[in-house]
Amino acid sequence: MPRITVLFAVVILASLTACGSRDEARYPAAHPKGTPTVGKEDYLRVARSLPYTESRPTDQELAALPPKWCHGLAQGHDVEYLFSFTGDDLYPAGQDWGMLEADANDLLTTGVNVFCPQYWKQVKQDLQANGGF
Secondary structure (H helix, E strand, C coil): CHHHHHHHHHHHHHHHCCCCCCCCCCCCCCCCCCCCCCCHHHHHHHHHHCCCEECCCCHHHHHHHHHHHHHHHHCCCCHHHHHCCCCCCCCCCCCCEECCHHHHHHHHHHHHHHHCHHHHHHHHHHHHHCCCC
């Protein structure tokens, strides 16, 4: 059920980027690594809601992942390579925390949607091909 909730939140947040007009004086342009209406705080809010093994990661640990995922995707790597120990080794886990694969996929899709939405379709296809979406 949490996976559906997270995916629903991602879809809703993504749809907000297509709605309405922007008053640039009131709503300044987003940081280049985020979309105008979906930002780092939205990602962190979803990330905090996911289940973790043992202890919980810090916001700094969670915030460090999406830019690395985006970089790997920009280099042409797929999700399997990003998460692989022999690849980029960017599976969401720390010294005393980790995640089940389905939750890691949810975190990845949320991070990509917020920080580099141009790769969201590729990530979705990668996860579907491996039975993870």
